[in-house]
Amino acid sequence: MQKFTLQQNALQGNQPVEITFPDDWEVEFHGMAGDNVPAMTKQQILDVLNNPHGMKPLRELAVGRKEVAIVFDDNSRATPARPVAEAILEVLHAAGIEKNQIRFLCALGTHGANNRRDFVEKLGEDIVRNYPVYNHNCYDNCTKLGTTSIGTEVLINKEFMDCDLRIGIGALTPHVYNAFGGGGKLLFPGLAAMETVINNHRNTLAWMKEANIIKPEVMGDMKIDVMRNEVEEMTRMVGELFKVDCIYNTKLELIDLYAGEAEAAYYAAVPSAQKNYAIDKPAKGKDIVVINANAKANEMGIALGLGSLCLREDGGDAVLVDYTTLGQVTHYLFGCFGKFIGGPLCNRNGAKGRKQVKRIICNMPYPNPADNFWFGEDEKQIYLDTWEETLALLKETHGPGTTVSIICDGTIAYFRK
Numbered sequence: 120m121q122k123f124t125l126q127q128n129a130l131q132g133n134q135p136v137e138i139t140f141p142d143d144w145e146v147e148f149h150g151m152a153g154d155n156v157p158a159m160t161k162q163q164i165l166d167v168l169n170n171p172h173g174m175k176p177l178r179e180l181a182v183g184r185k186e187v188a189i190v191f192d193d194n195s196r197a198t199p200a201r202p203v204a205e206a207i208l209e210v211l212h213a214a215g216i217e218k219n220q221i222r223f224l225c226a227l228g229t230h231g232a233n234n235r236r237d238f239v240e241k242l243g244e245d246i247v248r249n250y251p252v253y254n255h256n257c258y259d260n261c262t263k264l265g266t267t268s269i270g271t272e273v274l275i276n277k278e279f280m281d282c283d284l285r286i287g288i289g290a291l292t293p294h295v296y297n298a299f300g301g302g303g304k305l306l307f308p309g310l311a312a313m314e315t316v317i318n319n320h321r322n323t324l325a326w327m328k329e330a331n332i333i334k335p336e337v338m339g340d341m342k343i344d345v346m347r348n349e350v351e352e353m354t355r356m357v358g359e360l361f362k363v364d365c366i367y368n369t370k371l372e373l374i375d376l377y378a379g380e381a382e383a384a385y386y387a388a389v390p391s392a393q394k395n396y397a398i399d400k401p402a403k404g405k406d407i408v409v410i411n412a413n414a415k416a417n418e419m420g421i422a423l424g425l426g427s428l429c430l431r432e433d434g435g436d437a438v439l440v441d442y443t444t445l446g447q448v449t450h451y452l453f454g455c456f457g458k459f460i461g462g463p464l465c466n467r468n469g470a471k472g473r474k475q476v477k478r479i480i481c482n483m484p485y486p487n488p489a490d491n492f493w494f495g496e497d498e499k500q501i502y503l504d505t506w507e508e509t510l511a512l513l514k515e516t517h518g519p520g521t522t523v524s525i526i527c528d529g530t531i532a533y534f535r536k
Contacts, residue, residue, distance in 0.1 A: 121146050123525055125411040126369045127442045129197040130240040133371060136442060138409065138506050143519040147405075150527045153368035153395030156375070164206040164376060168363070171379030172387050177207065177361055181214035181284060187221045188282040190305055191289075193230055194237045195448045197414040198290040198365050199373040201243045207286060207363070208246070216284075223252040224279055226289075226309025229316050229462070231449025253278065257451065261312040264356040271319055273353045274312035285357070290365040291377075291385070291392040292414070293338035293533035295421060296323050297346045299392050301364045302385030303354030308452075311353075316452055317463050319349055324464070335424035339393060339533035354381050364388050366395055369528045371414065397535040398526065404431030404475070405522045407513060409438045415530035416443035420493040422529030427476050429524045434477040436517075438509060439494075441483045447490040455492050467492050482509040 120139040123146075127136040140146050169176040181187075189207060191200045204223075211221065223242065225233050232254040238247045246252075261274040279285060289309075291301035308316040323346040327334070337343045354360065362384050366375035374395065377388035410426035412419040419441050426437050448454075455461040479494055484504045491497050503509045513521075526532055 123148055125440055126371070126413050126528065127411070127440070129371055129413045129416055129443070130194055131444060136440065136506065138440065138525075139510065140523060141514070141519075144517075144521045144523055146523045146525065147401060148525045148527070149398040149401075149532070151369065151396055151398050151532055153366070153374050154370065154527070156368065156395065158372035158374060159202075159376060161202065161206060164202060164373075165210070167376045167378050168206060168210055171361070171384065172377065173380035173383030174361060177210045177286075177378070178214050180361060181211050181216055184216065184284040185220065186282040187211060187216055187284045187286065188224055188279045189221065190224045190226050190279065190285070190287040190310060191241060192305060192309065193225050193227050193233050194241060194445070195230055195415060195417055196290060196292070197367070197371045198241075198288070199367050199371055200241050200288045200365070201246070202373055203288050203363055203365060203376070204242055204246055207288070218249060221250055222278070223250055224276065224310065225252065225254050226287075226305050227255045227257070228308035228311070229257050229313060229450060229452040231451070255310050257311065257313045257316065264353070267349050267352050269322060269349060271315060271322070271349060271353070273356055274315050275306060275357065276310040279310050280357070285360045287360060287362045287381075288365070289362070290367065291388045292531045293392075293396055295334040295337055295424065296320070296327070296343075297350070298337060298339060298341045298343050299389060301388065301392075302347075302362065302381050303350045305362070306357060306360070307350045307353045313451065313463075315353075319346065320452065320464060322349065335428055338425065339397065340536060341389065351382055366391050367414075368395065369411075369413065369531070396532055398532045400534040401429050401524050404435065405429050405524045406431065406435045406517055407438060407521060407523045408435065409440060409523065409525045410529035411525070411527060412439055412441040412530050413528050416441050417445050417448040418530065419447060422526070423479065423494055425529045425532065425534070426526055427473055428534065429526070430475040432475055434475055436478045436480055436513065437476050438480045438482060438513070440506075441481065442485075444485050446485065446487045447493050455489065468495065480509060480512065482506055
Protein backbone atom coordinates (compact mmCIF):
# COMPACT_ATOMS: atom_id res chain seq x y z
CA MET A 120 0.00 0.00 0.00
CA GLN A 121 1.06 3.59 -0.66
CA LYS A 122 1.10 5.64 2.57
CA PHE A 123 0.80 9.39 3.10
CA THR A 124 0.76 11.47 6.27
CA LEU A 125 -1.63 14.41 6.66
CA GLN A 126 -1.30 16.98 9.43
CA GLN A 127 -4.47 17.01 11.52
CA ASN A 128 -6.03 18.17 14.80
CA ALA A 129 -4.83 21.77 14.62
CA LEU A 130 -4.93 23.37 18.07
CA GLN A 131 -6.04 20.01 19.50
CA GLY A 132 -2.76 18.23 19.96
CA ASN A 133 -1.64 18.26 16.31
CA GLN A 134 -1.97 14.51 15.71
CA PRO A 135 -1.21 13.49 12.09
CA VAL A 136 -3.43 11.05 10.20
CA GLU A 137 -2.14 8.36 7.83
CA ILE A 138 -4.00 7.53 4.63
CA THR A 139 -3.27 4.67 2.22
CA PHE A 140 -3.95 3.67 -1.39
CA PRO A 141 -3.47 0.48 -3.41
CA ASP A 142 -0.11 0.16 -5.14
CA ASP A 143 -1.77 0.00 -8.55
CA TRP A 144 -3.36 3.45 -8.20
CA GLU A 145 -1.56 6.52 -9.59
CA VAL A 146 -1.26 8.90 -6.64
CA GLU A 147 0.17 12.44 -6.77
CA PHE A 148 0.88 14.38 -3.56
CA HIS A 149 0.66 18.16 -3.79
CA GLY A 150 2.90 19.55 -1.03
CA MET A 151 3.95 23.11 -0.32
CA ALA A 152 7.46 24.53 -0.11
CA GLY A 153 6.80 25.86 3.38
CA ASP A 154 6.95 22.36 4.81
CA ASN A 155 10.68 22.30 4.03
CA VAL A 156 11.39 25.54 5.92
CA PRO A 157 12.54 25.39 9.57
CA ALA A 158 10.54 27.09 12.31
CA MET A 159 11.70 30.55 13.35
CA THR A 160 13.64 31.02 16.56
CA LYS A 161 12.76 33.49 19.32
CA GLN A 162 15.66 35.71 18.32
CA GLN A 163 14.50 35.79 14.70
CA ILE A 164 11.04 36.89 15.86
CA LEU A 165 12.53 39.65 18.01
CA ASP A 166 14.67 40.80 15.09
CA VAL A 167 11.53 41.22 12.95
CA LEU A 168 9.73 43.21 15.66
CA ASN A 169 12.68 45.56 15.92
CA ASN A 170 13.25 45.94 12.17
CA PRO A 171 9.72 46.61 10.86
CA HIS A 172 8.50 47.93 7.51
CA GLY A 173 7.43 51.58 7.46
CA MET A 174 7.43 52.14 11.24
CA LYS A 175 9.74 52.60 14.19
CA PRO A 176 10.81 49.42 16.01
CA LEU A 177 8.29 48.16 18.54
CA ARG A 178 10.73 48.81 21.39
CA GLU A 179 10.68 52.51 20.47
CA LEU A 180 6.95 52.75 19.78
CA ALA A 181 6.16 51.30 23.20
CA VAL A 182 7.98 53.93 25.25
CA GLY A 183 5.58 56.15 27.21
CA ARG A 184 2.38 54.47 26.00
CA LYS A 185 -0.51 54.21 28.45
CA GLU A 186 -2.84 51.50 27.16
CA VAL A 187 -1.94 48.60 24.85
CA ALA A 188 -4.25 46.36 22.78
CA ILE A 189 -2.82 43.19 21.26
CA VAL A 190 -5.22 41.75 18.69
CA PHE A 191 -5.06 38.11 17.54
CA ASP A 192 -7.17 36.00 15.20
CA ASP A 193 -9.60 33.38 16.54
CA ASN A 194 -9.57 29.60 16.45
CA SER A 195 -10.93 29.44 12.93
CA ARG A 196 -7.28 30.00 11.97
CA ALA A 197 -4.24 28.07 13.15
CA THR A 198 -1.97 31.13 13.22
CA PRO A 199 1.00 30.35 15.51
CA ALA A 200 0.28 33.41 17.63
CA ARG A 201 1.86 32.22 20.88
CA PRO A 202 5.58 32.66 20.10
CA VAL A 203 4.88 36.05 18.52
CA ALA A 204 2.75 37.21 21.47
CA GLU A 205 5.41 36.10 23.93
CA ALA A 206 8.08 38.05 22.03
CA ILE A 207 5.84 41.14 21.84
CA LEU A 208 5.27 41.03 25.60
CA GLU A 209 9.00 40.77 26.20
CA VAL A 210 9.60 43.90 24.11
CA LEU A 211 6.75 45.81 25.78
CA HIS A 212 7.90 45.04 29.30
CA ALA A 213 11.49 45.97 28.44
CA ALA A 214 10.12 49.34 27.28
CA GLY A 215 8.46 49.92 30.66
CA ILE A 216 4.90 48.75 29.93
CA GLU A 217 3.24 47.07 32.94
CA LYS A 218 0.89 44.06 32.84
CA ASN A 219 -2.11 46.15 33.87
CA GLN A 220 -1.66 48.32 30.76
CA ILE A 221 -2.09 45.40 28.36
CA ARG A 222 -5.12 43.54 27.11
CA PHE A 223 -5.60 40.95 24.33
CA LEU A 224 -8.56 41.20 21.93
CA CYS A 225 -9.75 38.18 19.95
CA ALA A 226 -10.62 39.32 16.42
CA LEU A 227 -13.70 37.18 15.90
CA GLY A 228 -15.20 39.15 13.06
CA THR A 229 -18.70 37.65 12.86
CA HIS A 230 -17.69 34.27 14.29
CA GLY A 231 -18.89 32.78 17.56
CA ALA A 232 -17.12 33.73 20.78
CA ASN A 233 -14.03 31.82 21.93
CA ASN A 234 -13.72 30.49 25.49
CA ARG A 235 -10.79 30.22 27.88
CA ARG A 236 -9.68 26.88 26.44
CA ASP A 237 -9.62 28.41 22.97
CA PHE A 238 -7.53 31.31 24.23
CA VAL A 239 -5.05 28.93 25.88
CA GLU A 240 -4.74 26.88 22.69
CA LYS A 241 -3.88 30.05 20.79
CA LEU A 242 -1.85 32.07 23.30
CA GLY A 243 -0.67 29.59 25.93
CA GLU A 244 -1.61 29.18 29.59
CA ASP A 245 0.87 31.76 30.88
CA ILE A 246 -0.56 34.62 28.82
CA VAL A 247 -4.19 33.76 29.59
CA ARG A 248 -3.41 33.45 33.31
CA ASN A 249 -1.65 36.82 33.50
CA TYR A 250 -3.37 39.12 31.00
CA PRO A 251 -7.06 39.83 30.31
CA VAL A 252 -8.25 38.31 27.02
CA TYR A 253 -11.52 39.60 25.56
CA ASN A 254 -13.78 38.58 22.69
CA HIS A 255 -14.80 41.16 20.11
CA ASN A 256 -18.55 41.81 19.91
CA CYS A 257 -19.63 42.70 16.38
CA TYR A 258 -23.05 43.84 17.61
CA ASP A 259 -22.05 46.41 20.22
CA ASN A 260 -19.35 48.74 21.58
CA CYS A 261 -18.04 49.89 18.21
CA THR A 262 -16.83 53.38 17.27
CA LYS A 263 -17.53 55.00 13.89
CA LEU A 264 -14.42 56.18 12.04
CA GLY A 265 -16.01 57.40 8.83
CA THR A 266 -17.31 56.14 5.49
CA THR A 267 -15.35 54.52 2.67
CA SER A 268 -15.28 55.87 -0.87
CA ILE A 269 -17.86 53.27 -1.91
CA GLY A 270 -20.19 54.03 0.98
CA THR A 271 -19.40 51.54 3.75
CA GLU A 272 -19.75 52.95 7.26
CA VAL A 273 -16.61 52.02 9.18
CA LEU A 274 -17.28 50.92 12.76
CA ILE A 275 -14.63 49.19 14.86
CA ASN A 276 -14.12 47.89 18.41
CA LYS A 277 -14.13 50.80 20.88
CA GLU A 278 -11.69 49.21 23.35
CA PHE A 279 -9.17 48.86 20.53
CA MET A 280 -9.53 52.49 19.46
CA ASP A 281 -9.26 53.75 23.06
CA CYS A 282 -5.73 52.30 23.33
CA ASP A 283 -2.76 54.42 22.32
CA LEU A 284 -0.63 51.44 21.21
CA ARG A 285 -2.34 48.98 18.89
CA ILE A 286 -0.66 45.74 17.85
CA GLY A 287 -2.10 43.02 15.62
CA ILE A 288 -1.00 39.39 15.22
CA GLY A 289 -2.43 37.73 12.12
CA ALA A 290 -1.41 35.56 9.19
CA LEU A 291 -0.94 35.88 5.47
CA THR A 292 -2.72 32.83 4.00
CA PRO A 293 -4.59 32.34 0.70
CA HIS A 294 -8.10 33.79 0.80
CA VAL A 295 -11.20 33.12 -1.34
CA TYR A 296 -12.13 36.81 -1.67
CA ASN A 297 -8.89 38.66 -1.09
CA ALA A 298 -6.03 36.68 -2.74
CA PHE A 299 -4.31 36.55 0.66
CA GLY A 300 -5.58 37.42 4.10
CA GLY A 301 -3.37 39.42 6.41
CA GLY A 302 -2.76 43.14 6.66
CA GLY A 303 -5.85 45.07 7.69
CA LYS A 304 -8.15 42.06 7.45
CA LEU A 305 -7.35 41.31 11.09
CA LEU A 306 -9.38 44.46 11.86
CA PHE A 307 -11.88 44.34 9.00
CA PRO A 308 -13.73 42.06 9.55
CA GLY A 309 -11.86 40.96 12.71
CA LEU A 310 -12.80 43.89 14.98
CA ALA A 311 -15.52 45.47 12.86
CA ALA A 312 -19.24 45.93 13.48
CA MET A 313 -21.65 43.60 11.71
CA GLU A 314 -22.97 46.30 9.37
CA THR A 315 -19.42 47.13 8.24
CA VAL A 316 -18.68 43.47 7.57
CA ILE A 317 -21.93 42.96 5.67
CA ASN A 318 -21.32 45.85 3.30
CA ASN A 319 -17.68 44.99 2.64
CA HIS A 320 -18.54 41.36 1.83
CA ARG A 321 -21.69 42.21 -0.11
CA ASN A 322 -19.79 44.63 -2.37
CA THR A 323 -17.12 42.02 -3.02
CA LEU A 324 -19.56 39.19 -3.73
CA ALA A 325 -21.56 41.38 -6.12
CA TRP A 326 -18.41 42.27 -8.05
CA MET A 327 -17.27 38.65 -8.22
CA LYS A 328 -20.66 37.52 -9.45
CA GLU A 329 -20.71 40.18 -12.16
CA ALA A 330 -17.15 39.26 -13.19
CA ASN A 331 -18.06 35.53 -13.17
CA ILE A 332 -15.14 34.74 -10.88
CA ILE A 333 -14.88 31.31 -9.22
CA LYS A 334 -13.86 31.83 -5.60
CA PRO A 335 -11.19 29.09 -5.30
CA GLU A 336 -9.41 30.54 -8.33
CA VAL A 337 -9.08 33.88 -6.51
CA MET A 338 -6.79 32.39 -3.87
CA GLY A 339 -3.29 33.78 -4.35
CA ASP A 340 -4.30 36.01 -7.31
CA MET A 341 -3.22 39.55 -6.39
CA LYS A 342 -5.17 41.00 -9.33
CA ILE A 343 -8.35 40.41 -7.30
CA ASP A 344 -8.35 43.52 -5.14
CA VAL A 345 -11.91 44.82 -4.61
CA MET A 346 -12.15 43.65 -1.00
CA ARG A 347 -8.51 44.42 -0.28
CA ASN A 348 -8.76 48.01 -1.53
CA GLU A 349 -11.64 48.78 0.82
CA VAL A 350 -10.03 46.96 3.75
CA GLU A 351 -6.90 49.05 3.26
CA GLU A 352 -8.94 52.24 3.10
CA MET A 353 -10.68 51.33 6.36
CA THR A 354 -7.41 50.37 8.03
CA ARG A 355 -5.89 53.74 7.22
CA MET A 356 -8.78 55.35 9.12
CA VAL A 357 -7.65 53.53 12.27
CA GLY A 358 -4.36 55.38 12.44
CA GLU A 359 -1.25 53.85 13.92
CA LEU A 360 -1.23 50.03 13.95
CA PHE A 361 1.83 47.84 14.43
CA LYS A 362 0.85 44.79 12.41
CA VAL A 363 2.61 41.42 12.54
CA ASP A 364 1.83 38.88 9.80
CA CYS A 365 2.78 35.22 10.20
CA ILE A 366 3.49 32.73 7.44
CA TYR A 367 3.28 29.11 8.54
CA ASN A 368 3.28 25.60 7.11
CA THR A 369 1.02 22.55 7.34
CA LYS A 370 2.77 21.57 10.59
CA LEU A 371 1.59 24.96 11.94
CA GLU A 372 5.17 26.10 12.39
CA LEU A 373 5.98 29.80 12.10
CA ILE A 374 8.37 29.93 9.13
CA ASP A 375 8.40 33.62 8.20
CA LEU A 376 7.29 36.89 9.77
CA TYR A 377 6.71 40.48 8.69
CA ALA A 378 5.94 43.48 10.88
CA GLY A 379 5.29 47.20 10.70
CA GLU A 380 2.75 49.47 9.02
CA ALA A 381 -0.09 47.23 7.85
CA GLU A 382 0.15 47.78 4.08
CA ALA A 383 3.94 47.93 3.98
CA ALA A 384 4.29 44.68 5.96
CA TYR A 385 1.56 42.98 3.91
CA TYR A 386 3.10 43.67 0.51
CA ALA A 387 6.55 42.80 1.79
CA ALA A 388 5.16 39.44 2.92
CA VAL A 389 3.24 38.52 -0.26
CA PRO A 390 6.23 37.08 -2.20
CA SER A 391 7.03 34.77 0.73
CA ALA A 392 3.39 33.70 0.97
CA GLN A 393 3.25 33.01 -2.77
CA LYS A 394 6.38 30.87 -2.54
CA ASN A 395 5.46 28.92 0.60
CA TYR A 396 1.74 28.19 0.06
CA ALA A 397 1.73 27.48 -3.69
CA ILE A 398 1.11 23.95 -4.94
CA ASP A 399 1.01 22.59 -8.48
CA LYS A 400 -2.35 21.94 -10.06
CA PRO A 401 -2.57 18.52 -11.74
CA ALA A 402 -1.93 18.61 -15.47
CA LYS A 403 -5.22 16.82 -16.11
CA GLY A 404 -8.33 16.01 -14.08
CA LYS A 405 -8.22 13.13 -11.62
CA ASP A 406 -10.66 10.39 -10.67
CA ILE A 407 -10.29 11.27 -6.99
CA VAL A 408 -9.01 14.28 -5.10
CA VAL A 409 -8.24 13.99 -1.38
CA ILE A 410 -8.22 17.39 0.32
CA ASN A 411 -6.81 17.70 3.79
CA ALA A 412 -8.48 20.39 5.96
CA ASN A 413 -6.50 21.30 9.04
CA ALA A 414 -5.24 24.87 9.48
CA LYS A 415 -8.79 26.14 8.99
CA ALA A 416 -10.51 22.84 9.79
CA ASN A 417 -13.72 24.54 10.87
CA GLU A 418 -14.02 26.29 7.50
CA MET A 419 -13.74 23.11 5.49
CA GLY A 420 -15.72 24.46 2.55
CA ILE A 421 -12.57 26.33 1.46
CA ALA A 422 -10.80 23.00 0.96
CA LEU A 423 -13.66 21.51 -1.03
CA GLY A 424 -13.74 24.47 -3.40
CA LEU A 425 -10.03 24.21 -4.12
CA GLY A 426 -10.04 20.43 -4.50
CA SER A 427 -12.96 20.36 -6.90
CA LEU A 428 -10.74 22.09 -9.48
CA CYS A 429 -8.60 18.90 -9.67
CA LEU A 430 -11.32 16.54 -10.85
CA ARG A 431 -12.11 15.32 -14.33
CA GLU A 432 -14.66 17.37 -16.23
CA ASP A 433 -16.94 14.34 -16.50
CA GLY A 434 -16.82 13.85 -12.74
CA GLY A 435 -14.86 12.35 -9.89
CA ASP A 436 -14.93 12.00 -6.10
CA ALA A 437 -13.86 14.74 -3.69
CA VAL A 438 -12.67 13.30 -0.39
CA LEU A 439 -12.37 15.68 2.57
CA VAL A 440 -10.21 14.71 5.56
CA ASP A 441 -11.07 16.64 8.73
CA TYR A 442 -10.70 15.20 12.22
CA THR A 443 -11.49 18.32 14.22
CA THR A 444 -13.83 17.87 17.19
CA LEU A 445 -14.88 21.53 16.89
CA GLY A 446 -17.20 21.17 13.90
CA GLN A 447 -17.63 24.09 11.52
CA VAL A 448 -17.35 27.67 12.71
CA THR A 449 -20.32 29.55 14.15
CA HIS A 450 -20.72 32.33 11.59
CA TYR A 451 -23.24 35.11 12.23
CA LEU A 452 -22.82 36.46 8.70
CA PHE A 453 -22.89 33.34 6.51
CA GLY A 454 -24.13 30.65 8.92
CA CYS A 455 -27.46 28.87 9.41
CA PHE A 456 -29.28 29.17 12.73
CA GLY A 457 -32.23 26.88 12.13
CA LYS A 458 -33.98 24.96 9.41
CA PHE A 459 -35.36 28.13 7.87
CA ILE A 460 -33.21 30.97 9.20
CA GLY A 461 -29.64 32.17 8.80
CA GLY A 462 -27.24 35.09 8.87
CA PRO A 463 -27.57 38.11 6.56
CA LEU A 464 -25.53 36.48 3.78
CA CYS A 465 -26.42 32.85 4.49
CA ASN A 466 -26.67 30.63 1.41
CA ARG A 467 -28.50 27.57 2.75
CA ASN A 468 -28.14 25.74 -0.56
CA GLY A 469 -24.37 26.24 -0.61
CA ALA A 470 -22.41 25.73 -3.81
CA LYS A 471 -24.30 23.77 -6.43
CA GLY A 472 -23.98 22.70 -10.01
CA ARG A 473 -20.43 21.35 -9.61
CA LYS A 474 -20.75 18.70 -12.30
CA GLN A 475 -17.15 17.60 -11.81
CA VAL A 476 -17.96 16.49 -8.24
CA LYS A 477 -19.83 13.17 -8.23
CA ARG A 478 -19.58 12.55 -4.48
CA ILE A 479 -18.45 14.61 -1.49
CA ILE A 480 -16.98 11.95 0.78
CA CYS A 481 -16.15 13.31 4.24
CA ASN A 482 -13.67 11.32 6.33
CA MET A 483 -14.95 13.29 9.29
CA PRO A 484 -15.41 11.47 12.63
CA TYR A 485 -17.30 14.37 14.26
CA PRO A 486 -20.00 15.54 11.83
CA ASN A 487 -22.94 17.82 12.59
CA PRO A 488 -25.83 17.74 10.09
CA ALA A 489 -26.41 21.44 10.78
CA ASP A 490 -23.07 22.11 9.06
CA ASN A 491 -23.87 20.26 5.83
CA PHE A 492 -24.94 23.44 4.04
CA TRP A 493 -21.31 24.66 4.04
CA PHE A 494 -20.42 22.02 1.44
CA GLY A 495 -23.56 22.27 -0.73
CA GLU A 496 -25.38 19.54 -2.64
CA ASP A 497 -26.55 17.49 0.35
CA GLU A 498 -27.45 14.56 -1.87
CA LYS A 499 -23.77 14.09 -2.76
CA GLN A 500 -22.47 14.08 0.83
CA ILE A 501 -21.31 10.88 2.55
CA TYR A 502 -19.82 10.85 6.08
CA LEU A 503 -17.40 8.19 7.31
CA ASP A 504 -15.48 7.93 10.59
CA THR A 505 -12.25 6.24 9.50
CA TRP A 506 -9.90 6.19 6.54
CA GLU A 507 -10.38 2.42 6.26
CA GLU A 508 -14.10 2.96 5.64
CA THR A 509 -13.34 5.74 3.19
CA LEU A 510 -10.92 3.67 1.13
CA ALA A 511 -13.31 0.71 1.11
CA LEU A 512 -16.03 2.94 -0.34
CA LEU A 513 -13.68 4.32 -3.00
CA LYS A 514 -12.57 0.83 -4.03
CA GLU A 515 -16.19 -0.13 -4.73
CA THR A 516 -16.17 2.13 -7.81
CA HIS A 517 -12.47 2.64 -8.57
CA GLY A 518 -9.95 0.02 -9.60
CA PRO A 519 -6.40 -0.36 -10.94
CA GLY A 520 -5.05 2.75 -12.65
CA THR A 521 -7.28 5.13 -10.65
CA THR A 522 -5.73 8.60 -10.64
CA VAL A 523 -5.59 10.49 -7.33
CA SER A 524 -4.41 13.91 -6.19
CA ILE A 525 -3.75 14.61 -2.50
CA ILE A 526 -3.70 18.26 -1.40
CA CYS A 527 -1.55 18.72 1.71
CA ASP A 528 -3.92 21.32 3.25
CA GLY A 529 -6.65 22.76 1.07
CA THR A 530 -7.42 25.50 3.58
CA ILE A 531 -4.05 27.27 3.21
CA ALA A 532 -2.73 26.06 -0.15
CA TYR A 533 -3.45 27.62 -3.54
CA PHE A 534 -2.65 26.63 -7.07
CA ARG A 535 0.48 28.26 -8.47
CA LYS A 536 -0.44 30.92 -10.99
